[in-house]
Amino acid sequence: MRIDWSVLVLLAAELTFAVLFLRALGGYLLRRDSLQGNVTLVFLPCTVFFGVDITRRLAGGTLPMWVGIATTTVLLAQPYLTVRLAARLRAVPQILDRLVLMAYIGLAFPLLMTARPLTSGGLTAMTLGFSLSEVVAAALLWGKARTRAGANQARLTIAAAATLTFGVMIVFVALGALHGPQLTAVSRVLALLSGLGYLVAFMPSRWLRRMFSTSAAWHVTERLLRADAQSPAEVWQTYAEIMREQTGAEAVAVLMPRPDGQLAQTAYAGPPLPELTQVDAADITALVRAGRPARLREGTPALVAHYGDHLGDDYVTVLAMPVPPDVDGAVLLFNRHRTLFHDDDLRLLAALGGQAGILAERQAVADAQRRLTTELSASVDALTAANQAKSAFLANMSHELRTPLNAIIGFSDLMRVEEPEGDRRRVPAEWVDHIHTSGRHLLGLINDILDLAKIEAGRLDLSPAPLRVDTAITELLTGLAPLFTTKNLTVHTDLPEVTALADRVRFRQIVENLLSNAIKFTEPGGSVTVAAKKRGEQVYVAVADTGVGISESDQPRVFEEFQQVGDPERQRAGTGLGLALTKRLVEAHDGEITLESEIGVGSVFTISLPADTVLPASHPATRAPATGRS
Amino acid sequence: MSTILLVEDEELNRTLVKAVLSRAGVEAVRTASVVDATSLSAARDRLRAADIDLVLLDMNLPDGNGLNLARELAAGLLPADKRPTVVAVTASVLPQDRAAAIEAGCDDFLDKPYAAADLVATVARHLT
Numbered sequence: 001m002r003i004d005w006s007v008l009v010l011l012a013a014e015l016t017f018a019v020l021f022l023r024a025l026g027g028y029l030l031r032r033d034s035l036q037g038n039v040t041l042v043f044l045p046c047t048v049f050f051g052v053d054i055t056r057r058l059a060g061g062t063l064p065m066w067v068g069i070a071t072t073t074v075l076l077a078q079p080y081l082t083v084r085l086a087a088r089l090r091a092v093p094q095i096l097d098r099l100v101l102m103a104y105i106g107l108a109f110p111l112l113m114t115a116r117p118l119t120s121g122g123l124t125a126m127t128l129g130f131s132l133s134e135v136v137a138a139a140l141l142w143g144k145a146r147t148r149a150g151a152n153q154a155r156l157t158i159a160a161a162a163t164l165t166f167g168v169m170i171v172f173v174a175l176g177a178l179h180g181p182q183l184t185a186v187s188r189v190l191a192l193l194s195g196l197g198y199l200v201a202f203m204p205s206r207w208l209r210r211m212f213s214t215s216a217a218w219h220v221t222e223r224l225l226r227a228d229a230q231s232p233a234e235v236w237q238t239y240a241e242i243m244r245e246q247t248g249a250e251a252v253a254v255l256m257p258r259p260d261g262q263l264a265q266t267a268y269a270g271p272p273l274p275e276l277t278q279v280d281a282a283d284i285t286a287l288v289r290a291g292r293p294a295r296l297r298e299g300t301p302a303l304v305a306h307y308g309d310h311l312g313d314d315y316v317t318v319l320a321m322p323v324p325p326d327v328d329g330a331v332l333l334f335n336r337h338r339t340l341f342h343d344d345d346l347r348l349l350a351a352l353g354g355q356a357g358i359l360a361e362r363q364a365v366a367d368a369q370r371r372l373t374t375e376l377s378a379s380v381d382a383l384t385a386a387n388q389a390k391s392a393f394l395a396n397m398s399h400e401l402r403t404p405l406n407a408i409i410g411f412s413d414l415m416r417v418e419e420p421e422g423d424r425r426r427v428p429a430e431w432v433d434h435i436h437t438s439g440r441h442l443l444g445l446i447n448d449i450l451d452l453a454k455i456e457a458g459r460l461d462l463s464p465a466p467l468r469v470d471t472a473i474t475e476l477l478t479g480l481a482p483l484f485t486t487k488n489l490t491v492h493t494d495l496p497e498v499t500a501l502a503d504r505v506r507f508r509q510i511v512e513n514l515l516s517n518a519i520k521f522t523e524p525g526g527s528v529t530v531a532a533k534k535r536g537e538q539v540y541v542a543v544a545d546t547g548v549g550i551s552e553s554d555q556p557r558v559f560e561e562f563q564q565v566g567d568p569e570r571q572r573a574g575t576g577l578g579l580a581l582t583k584r585l586v587e588a589h590d591g592e593i594t595l596e597s598e599i600g601v602g603s604v605f606t607i608s609l610p611a612d613t614v615l616p617a618s619h620p621a622t623r624a625p626a627t628g629r630s
Numbered sequence: 631m632s633t634i635l636l637v638e639d640e641e642l643n644r645t646l647v648k649a650v651l652s653r654a655g656v657e658a659v660r661t662a663s664v665v666d667a668t669s670l671s672a673a674r675d676r677l678r679a680a681d682i683d684l685v686l687l688d689m690n691l692p693d694g695n696g697l698n699l700a701r702e703l704a705a706g707l708l709p710a711d712k713r714p715t716v717v718a719v720t721a722s723v724l725p726q727d728r729a730a731a732i733e734a735g736c737d738d739f740l741d742k743p744y745a746a747a748d749l750v751a752t753v754a755r756h757l758t
Contacts, residue, residue: 396725402721403640406743410646413746417653431649434642 006185009192014050016195019046023203031322036130038085039202045078046166046195073108078124079133082163086140090147100133125610127174135169148248151212155201162197183425213348218245220352224359230359231367236267239356243349244269248335249401254321254353256329263330270334319350335417393561400445400576404438411435448577451509452561455584457614464502466612469532469539470495472504476511477530482517488524494531501610506585507609513582514543514605521603522547538591539611544604550597558595559583583609632658632683632757635714636666637673637699644668647686650746655754656754662696669693677707682714684756687736689720696720704735715756719744 021043028036054416056063083100086092093554110122138160145156169190176184200208220242236254244252251270255263317349323330330349411431418425445483454460473495477484484491499508511530518528526546533540550558561580586607599604634651635742638644654660665680667673670693685703687696699707703707708714718731721742731739740752748757 116707310730395722398723399721402723406721407642409743410643410650410746410749414646414649414653417746428649430645433646484642 006181006188009185009190010053012049013188013191013195014054016192016199017050018045018048020195020198020202020617035088038081038088039080042078042085043198045075045081049075050191069112072126073111076104076108076111076130079130079137079167082134082137083140086137086144090140090144092140093162096136098137103129103133123174123177127171130170134163134170138164138167148246151209151216152211158197159201162194162201165194169194174333217348217352220246220349221355224352224356229359229363232364233267235356235360235363237269239353240267240269240508242329243333246349247371249317249332249335251334251516253332253334254329255332256323257327266329272560286560319347321350321353321357323354327357328537329353329357354506378526396561396576397449401442404442404445407438408442409437445577448581451581452577452584455581455588460585460588462506464501464503464589464610466499467502467504467507469500469502469507469541470496472507473511473530473541476508476515480512480515483516483519484528487519487522489519489522490527492529494529496532498532498534498539500609501612502589502609506589509605510582510585511541511543513578514607518543518545518547518603519607523546526602536612538608540606540608542604544602544605546602548604549599549601550595551598551599555595555597559593631681632662633680634662634664634674634753634757635676635682636664637668637670637685637696638666638688638692638719639668640688643688647749650749653746653751654750654754656750656758658757659665659750660755662753662757667710670696670699674680674702674707677703677714681712684753685714685716686719686740686753687716689718689722697730700731700734700736716755 015256021040024040025037027033028040033386048287052063052067078102080103083092083097087097107126111126141156141160141163144196145153145160148156170185172187174184176182176187180200205214223242224235224238227235229235236256240254242250243254245250249270251268253265253270254267256266258264280447315335317333317335319331319333321331323329331353411434413430415425415427451452451460473493477491477493515528515530522528522545529542529548531540531542531544545620559579559582583593586609591607591608591609593607595603595605636644636647639648639680648664649664651659651662651664662683663680667676668691670691671686673685677685685699687699689696689702696718700718703713703716715737717740718736718739720727720731720739723741728739738752738756740748
């Protein structure tokens with residue numbers, strides 16, 4: 001009974017391998033895929049071996065000796081053929097490949113030469129050689145399985161286990177031949193297990209595939225949803241990385257169509273590459289239609305140009321990735337080796353790209369919202385700051401106006417209570433001077449404030465016209481001469497003929513401000529230097545003094561309103577508006593003002609204004625309307 | 631006779647205050663002697679050197695804000711019996727400026743610009 005039972009098991013195993021072989025052969029003939037050829041070859045020896053066994057049983061127990069020898073020779077090739085298959089899927093050290101090949105030759109050759117029956121030593125050597133080779137093959141497949149995920153990993157692992165089981169089965173066949181039928185029965189069970197393993201690995205039933213895929217899909221979706229992606233780009237990047245991990249590809253590129261129809265890389269996971277700009281949509285579309293692995297270097301020059309030469313990968317799989325509602329993206333998988341079982345997961349994984357697309361969309365909306373919020377709060381901040389600046393300006397202004405008014409009201413009040421002499425009052429002359437000085441100061445302050453307000457409101461009307469800078473400055477210096485004399489300041493000038501395009505009144509205001517500052521902040525006995533020059537399209541006017549100077553930390557503040565810096569004792573003289581106004585007036589001319597200064601050495605304020613480039617100033621006769629103005 | 635310390639860095643204002651006080655109708659004010667200081671440190675020296683009854687304190691001083699001196703006085707710069715009355719005299723007249731002056735320990739304040747009569751009245755209030 002037991003023998004009958006184990007024979008049935010053997011028959012079942014034999015049938016399984018026959019199905020596997022025929023299925024693989026059919027696949028190969030259909031598609032002429034060399035990888036499928038390798039798979040077919042793996043199942044060939046077992047099928048031959050078992051086929052011969054069945055034939056032997058049908059023929060009544062005996063076959064010619066050479067049939068047995070030929071069958072065994074073919075069977076011994078099985079481990080090597082499995083290693084060859086593994087070599088298509090992954091890098092296999094050449095030494096391992098050669099070693100297994102040598103083992104095969106080393107076993108097959110004596111088998112062909114020596115007479116039957118085999119000695120037990122020969123049988124043992126053959127079994128050991130076969131089993132060890134099978135262990136190598138199984139290990140290679142298992143190693144590959146570990147680099148994969150999902151259905152791929154499961155199927156490759158099962159294939160590795162089936163290979164190992166097959167090796168163990170051969171050991172039991174040998175043991176059975178030496179020690180009895182029980183062990184033979186075990187070998188038959190192992191044969192069936194191995195066959196079933198291969199069946200699950202290479203021809204999983206639909207529900208098994210679905211189970212594998214569901215697990216992969218769940219895994220991918222879970223990871224996508226949990227990924228802490230802050231932007232659409234990050235979502236796609238996460239998707240690309242998951243794809244790379246799930247498929248075991250060397251590199252994964254996600255391409256999305258741009259408005260012009262060309263596909264552009266949205267995400268890339270893999271070894272660093274130079275930035276991919278675009279891939280011709282036509283090439284991609286062709287590849288997507290083909291729908292199966294293609295050799296990167298054959299017929300896809302655009303891809304090679306962008307990826308191949310850098311990746312050095314041989315195979316690219318292009319998958320269509322429909323993103324709801326109507327975008328057609330693509331996923332490119334780059335592999336150095338061929339992949340078994342790619343069909344199962346790939347389409348599903350690519351379809352999951354649609355989910356990534358929806359996530360990316362959501363992220364884009366959230367992104368836009370965040371940006372809007374940031375912008376809003378930034379403008380609220382800016383408005384608040386502007387409002388505070390305005391309030392501070394008003395408070396400052398109030399303070400600045402009250403100070404001269406205090407002298408005016410105070411001294412005039414005193415005058416009122418002096419004893420009248422008829423219709424006159426005798427008052428100290430200095431009181432009158434104080435009132436006058438304060439009044440002038442107040443007027444200057446109000447004018448500056450008005451000018452600033454005009455500029456702020458964009459209502460400063462400039463009438464730029466060709467202006468002889470040297471002449472204008474000389475006039476100013478003449479007017480200010482008494483001040484220089486009073487403070488005993490030397491004036492140096494370097495004023496060649498230079499013509500700028502500037503508003504005459506505002507130019508005088510600018511330079512007068514700078515000169516007044518120079519006078520104010522320079523000790524008696526010092527000097528002030530005024531220089532003008534033209535460089536390119538610009539006219540430069542520099543006012544240098546040997547005054548107190550401005551510390552580097554204070555320099556950025558001197559152009560702000562009411563920001564008098566340095567020794568407060570000296571601040572009294574100014575309104576705190578002069579430089580702020582000067583800067584704005586210069587800028588209104590499309591010019592710039594710069595400051596170089598060192599404490600105790602002096603300050604140089606340099607303004608640049610557009611040069612009058614229309615005509616040289618030395619030919620006034622040819623300048624029709626503007627002649628009289630400069 | 632009382633002594634007033636005028637802490638004010640602007641000469642124009644010092645001249646004005648002295649002129650107003652010396653012409654005051656209130657005798658206590660007219661006869662008060664006025665010493666001046668143009669900085670916080672000079673003011674401290676004056677306070678330590680002589681008994682001062684009233685300080686007229688400007689805010690924007692070369693070596694800091696006048697309120698610093700008010701705070702020091704409130705914190706016991708001088709023995710309690712010698713602590714003068716402090717009047718802040720300032721052109722900063724916003725509510726927060728006033729609050730700051732009170733918080734610093736000023737007893738009174740006078741807004742710039744002031745009429746001569748206001749100055750005299752304020753000083754008289756604290757000297758009599």
